[in-house]
Amino acid sequence: MASSVTPWWKALKIRQEIISASGQIDDVQMSLFQAVHGLGADKPLYADAAYYGEITHPTERLTDLLTEVAVRIGGGPDYIKARSVTRLDQGMGGGKSHACIGAFHLAAHPEALFSTELGQRIAARAKAKVGHDLPTDLNRPHVVVLPCDHMTPGAPVQEIDGPAVNLYERFLWRLFSKDYSLFERYQPFWSDKSKIAEAIKAVNRPILIIVDEVLDYIGNGLDGANKPDLVAQDVAFLRALLDVVNDVPQVAMLVVMIASDRDKTALSVGAQARRDDLNSLLERNGTPATVTEVGDFADILRRRLFDAEPAAEVLAATAAMYRPVLDDKSWTKNVWGVAGSDWRARWDEQVAACYPFHPMLMAIAKEEWSKVTGFQRVRSTIRIFAATVYAQQRRGKAGEWVPALIGPGDLPLSDSAVREALLGSGLVEDDRTISNYRSLAEIEVVNNDGTAGTARRQDIERQSLSWTDANPRAAERAATFVFLASIVGTLRPGRGRGASAPEVKAATNVPDISYTVTDADTVIEDLINPDRGMSAVEIIPGQGNNKPARYFLSTRLTHRMLVNNIRRTITEAERDRVIAEFTQRLASSGPFRDLKFIKAEPERTAADVLATAGLDTAYTSRLIVLDPAQYSLRNGMEEATIVALTIATGLGKGTQQLPVQWASSAIYAIVNTQRRALARGVAVEYLARQKALAAPEVQNDDELKATGTKELASAKEQLEKALKRAYQHVAYLAQPDPDGERYLDQLTFDDEHSSALDGTIVWKALAERDKVFDAGQFGPRALLHNLRDSDYGRTLSDIRAAFYAAPRLPLLYGGDRDLQQAIYDAVAAGLVDVVDGAGSVVAVTAPNQVNLASAGLRLAKPKPKTCPTCGKPAHKGTCETGAEGETGTGTGTGTGQTGGGGDSKPVPPAVICASCGKPTHEGTCQVPPTVTERQIAFSFTRNLLANPDEADNFAALFKTLYMALDERKISYLQGTLQLVVDAGTTDDLQQWLGELGINSTIKEI
Structure with missing residues (x-):
């Protein structure tokens, strides 16, 4: 907002009673009974005629109604120029009680009321009607008030009704100002028109009779009394009174009874018959009237909520702020021209009439909310807007962002007074639906403390942009408008269900050109996104420019809604x-x-x-x-x-x-x-x-x-x-x-x-990375390549362990099988020998004959081949000892006996089977290799406090380990133990661990 423009929350002063009630305006639903009979703390402010005139905007219809009353009771001979009986038949919240209180003040306190703007307009209109000024005291009229919504048939209140029981007697007691003698004189004549007329004339003053909410009395109220005589007397009296009022000079009567087509009250058969009878009498004797119309909303609100009119320069400056965005071509093409913004054509005039509310919001209240049958037009609107201006003013005083004009996205649903005023206004009639929308407001829009809600989180988590300071609640404002359009249901005249995309964009608009239509599109796209947007939103796809997409918050359970609700509960x-x-x-x-x-x-x-x-x-x-x-x-x-x-x-x-x-x-x-x-x-x-x-x-x-x-x-x-x-x-x-x-x-x-x-x-x-061998890669050559000189002479068990423990050696694809095969192939190729402890070569006849668990067999480099005759390295040609021929292929050094031909031939040395240890033989060895050592590994975690038997078992286990160690039967130890023991044992253990060079960690528990 431009610094040169005074914000509305500074330009207007909210009435003190609204501030005192924290925005929850208590007396918006005016009570005629409290205005007349209220005492002490129960006496409302509007019981004072001057205050009533101050907060009441003189609408045309209210002024006309009260002028008719003023002429009828104070016009002297000209009383015949005004109607005698007026019926107020508007629905709930239409201003009927407000009008009755105005009529009461007009008759009971005429001088005070005539000093207000409302009274002056009444006096001026009455003069125009009769041709002369009315007396300022209206000839001292007397007022009879029958607040039927505070009267129980057959159960009078002593302080108010005295000796009266039925409705006629209660009328007399008030008519005669508690004069007991006059009361007794006319008491028997509850259906006698002449006697009733005579009683009225006996007061010798103009009379105003106000019967408020008569159906509350004659409807189910009389049924509850269960007194047929009382029913007959009360109905007969009302019939007679309606006829008499027309015949007695200077008597006016106001009767409040909602028209049957607007009243959803369930009545018994008898009550329905009585209402129909009274309807007929009122149609014959009375004139129906209303006191407000939708065009009065803005004036009524401003008069009711603020104690002064805004300055003309503030109105002009505020209207001028919006001009750049209202004239912007992109906004005009994509929003204003599509959203049906009729108020834009008369912008300055509309701002002056609606301030501090945006004309768009006021148009919705007039054209949409007022059409909802259950919506209490004046009363509900005042409650909603009173809570809104109070909540927004508090934000302004706290240094938070406040809109230049309060639009349809600026009703803060985080404020419980605003939210409940909306839900209790009659826009939503079903209790279950109200409860569902209450939850939707918190989940989808904003929660009570303004820290969560789908829309609110998007605003909070949004990265700083050029427009975020000018419009920090863009997503919340868009969601709020969708919420408002949704609670009205399908009753939006000419607009269909929910909010259209251009309307939602309009609701996010601010008087700052840095916030563009593209920005508004982005805000809305995030808001309706199925993954991160509002889960309850239903999207009605658009059909070209003439039928844009629409958004509707549904209370019907959808799978997406259920999933989103459950998602928040997952730990x-x-x-x-x-x-x-x-x-x-x-x-x-x-x-x-x-x-x-x-x-x-x-x-x-x-x-x-x-x-x-x-x-x-x-x-x-x-x-x-x-x-x-x-x-x-x-x-x-x-x-x-x-x-x-x-x-x-x-x-x-x-x-x-x-x-x-x-x-x-x-x-x-x-x-x-x-x-x-x-x-x-x-x-x-x-x-x-x-x-x-x-x-x-x-x-x-x-x-x-x-x-x-x-x-x-x-x-x-x-x-x-x-x-x-x-x-x-x-x-x-x-x-x-x-x-x-x-x-x-x-x-x-x-x-x-x-x-x-x-x-x-x-x-x-x-x-x-050469950390492992892949399938088929590990053969005899790979084996020799990975063996160091120090590996020759090591046992097969050590060689096997090295391929699992030494990171310099790659892991084998087939594990032990690959190692067995590689050793066998290497032996067969003469690349390596398997020897026993004495160095004698061991025969390997098959891969599975390679006993990798053996601690006695070792790998050795193959010995050079020797001449079987001389025992020297193998050579070709005649041996120097005299024997001819090539050297043999034996690997031994001994010689055998000569044969029958006299030639000496080598006798090969004995070759031992690698499996059974006996001289080599053909075929697979049938004797399994002798196993000299095994590996055992185990882990455990036990609580021994609760199980003494297991403590004994572990004692036996460790005793076996002790015996094996003592007898030198264990060749290798590796492990980690965590014990919880008493302090003394810990010291002993730590001493022995130190002797072994083992570090320990001790922790107090």
Whole structure:
């Protein structure tokens, strides 16, 4: 808003009673009973005639009604120029009680009322009607008020009704100002017209009779009395009174009874008959009248809400502010020209008439709200607008943004007074629908503290743009207008259901050219977006420029609405649990011999979880999938994961160093931090749809069930795809240089089709890094290439272990089978020998004959071939010892006996079977190899306080271990123990651990 223009909340002063009531204007529903009989705190401000005149705008119809009353009771002989009986038949909230109170003040306090603008207009119009001024005291008229909505048939109130019981007696008691003698004189004549006329004349003053809400008395009220005599007397009296009033000079009567076509009150058969009878009498004797029309709204509101008119220069400056956007070609073409903005043609005039409300909002109140049958036109509008100006003024005083003119998007639904005034106005009649729209207002538009609601969140989270300061509540304003258009339902005349796109854009407009039509389009597109917009919005597609799209907030349950409501209830724990379930199901081992999933434990550190997860499995290639809830890489959030992996692979230092033996054969699959965030969002969507489908309201609705099933299948597919893409990283222990340091290496998949959850893909990627051998790559030559000189002479068990424990050696695709085959092929090719402890060559007749568990057999480099005659390196030609021919092929050095021909021939040495240890033989050995050692691995977690029997069992277990150690039957130990013991035992354990050179960590608990 331009600084040179005074904002409306400074230019206008809200009436004190509205401020005192925090915008919830208490006396908007005026009560004739309280105005006449109220005492002390119950006496309203409008009981004062001067105040009543101050807050009442002198509409034409109200002025005309009160002029008729003034002439009838104060016009002297000219009383015949005014009607005697007037019936106010407007619906609820149409100003009937307001008019009755005005008539009461006119007769009871004429001088005070005539001093106001309303009274002056009445006096001027009466003079024009009779040709002379009326007396300022109107000849001291007497007022008889029968507030039937505060009278119970047959149950009088002593302070007000005295001895009166029926309606006639109550009339007399008020007519005679509690004169008991006159009351008794006319008491018996409840249906005698002449006696009733005589009683009225006996007062010897002009008389005004006001009967308010008569149907409340003669309808179901008389039924409840259950007194047939009383019913007969009261009906007879009313019939007689309506006839008498026409015949007695200077008597006027106002009767309030809503027309039957506007009154939805359910009546009994008897009550219905009485209403029909009274209707007939009023049609015959009275003239129907209304006191307001829609054209009076703006004037009535300003008079009722503010205590002074705005300055002309403020009106002019405010109107001028909007000129640039009203004349803008883009706004004109896409909004003003399509939205039916008739007020734009007379903009300055409209601003002056509607200020501080935008002409668009006032047009909606006049042309749409007033057409709704249940809407209490004047009363409801005052309540809504009073709460609105109060809430907006508070924002202005707090330094928040306030619109230059209050438009249809500026009714702050975060304010409970505004929201309840709207919902209780009659625009929505069904209690269930009211409750539903109350929820929609909070969920879709803005909540009570203004921090949430779909639209409000979009405004709060929007990045700063050139127009955000000028229009910081754009989405909320658009959603508010859609809400207003929705609660009216299908009753928008000539406009159809809901709000059209141009209307919504218009509702977001501000007098600032930085906010363009394109910006308005973006705001609305975000608001109706199926993923991030309002879930309850129904979109009616447009059909060209003449039929733009329309938006409607529906209270009918839709699958999208249900999903969005459920989405907000899903916890992080539920989300992480479903991600873990999907991850385990999607993960595949491929060539890896084992697949492990390490579940997150939020109460423990990532390092502690890995350190105690039992990952160090011997002789097994493992793909270890880490739970995304606790582990991820990249985006600056990977420190805890890197520390955990460092410790788990045995690379930790000091107290974080674990005795890990088989770390080289463990490959870790880890999620990417950024992609994890995307997968989490998809997981929430999946869970929301899963729960929605299980909801009874969906299961019982075939259409919703079909939609839910389809969307759940799609959400499942999306979650699987998101998780596969999220697992982008692989970590492993590496040592490409056999003489270099070990370190934690990483592999990242950059394409969308590779995932660390797929063991086959991971294996092939590691093969490219020389961390593993792929299928068919490991043969005898590869075996010799990866063996160092120091490996010759090592047992087969050690060689086997090295391929799982030493990161310098790649993992084998077929594991032990590949190693057995490679050794067999190498032996067969003469590239390597298998020897026993004495160095004797052991025969290998088949791959499965290679006993990789043997601690006695070793690999050895093959010995050079020798001459069987001389025992020297093999040579060609005649041996120097005299024997001719090529050297033999034996590998032994001994000689045998000569044969029958006298020639000496070599006798090959004995060759031992690698399986049974006996001299070599043909075919597969039938004796299984002797097993000298086995590996045993186990892990446990027990609470021994609650189970003493298990404590005994563990004591026996450790005693067996002790005996095995004492008898030197254990050749290798590796493990981690966590114990909770008493303090003294801890000291003893720490002493022995120190003797062994083992670091320990002690923590007080």
